[in-house]
Amino acid sequence: MDTRQLLERQSFIELDARSRAKRLLDKGTFSELLDPFQRVTSPWLMRQGIVTQADDGMVVARGTIDGEPAVVLGIDGGFQGGSMGEVSAAKIAGSLELAAEDNRNGIPTRAVILFETGGVRLQEANLGLAAIAEIHAGIVDLRRYQPVIGITAGPIGCYGGMSIAAGLCSYLIGTREARLGLNGPAVIEQEAGIAEFDSRDRPMIWSFTGCEQRHRTGLVDDYVADDADAMRAAVIDLFRAGRPEACRSERVAGFLARLSEVDPGVQATPEQVAAIYGKGFQS
């Protein structure tokens, strides 16, 4: 990206969830389900002395993408770190179920999920976890009919149970800013020790879990610049490509073959991970 492009582009990362959804949908087709004025908020946060957000940090936007019916599910990373509570997670799960139902009724609704989340909202514990499981089931159901595209743009990235959801998507798009991982850096350090993973070492963290590396190692399909137009173009390209021959989560044998090449006795390096995972997951 040269200076002129940098000045002229509209950053995708800097947009809030609602604006991101608007930019991905065809112009003028945005409409919102369970919008903030319906005030479907978390019933649990208030009781714990935490201020709620009117949409529970979750935007459900309907419209069209490339002329086809679509729903964009935008997590707002600013509110409670994009964590999944009972309401916010149910908004995603319910939308995916409705989109699959549409497809069974001959309406080819597709879905884009904007992952900006640390995973489950700890204040809502099991209810959030249960709803994340429903999201997983919803993605697996819908991806039989249409590609389900996940985007993690940053700055939060995608962690915890929602990184599993990202892994279940037909395609995953990432930017250099975003990170993708099951456990966050502080959790890994706490469990495995600072010699294994120093959670203050940001270059090291990005070298393993940043989406540039995740793309190199085949866990992210498309690596896109922080540009709203480029992001929309990437989404359209992937929808036009149609469903992949096999989703990442269906390539079990291929992943096991790669994993068997990893020597857990040796401290991993990003280059070594790329050398092994870069071979792909064809079995």
Next chain:
Amino acid sequence: METIVLEFPAGQPAQGRALVGVVASGDLEVLLEANAANRTVVNITTSVDGKGRLWQAVLERIFGDGSLPAAKLEINDSGATPGVVQMRIGQVFEQLKSTGGA
């Protein structure tokens, strides 16, 4: 967490509704809807306790002269500074004018 309700004089009912902001650290969310003429009601839920007088003073500066449209405002605040509060409220009325609401 604390809830504060404040009332101010206002003009004609606001046309439409609008939303700005995020309940992120140091920020706030403002939802604006129409109210009956001549009165604006602001419902504030804030993560910071004991700042009722500060809210009264900041909002008095914005609404005190009664020139803004009559509205019901809901503010969900996560520790925004008075400057941010003033900016977000300005933005929500701006949005109301430019788009006729969200």
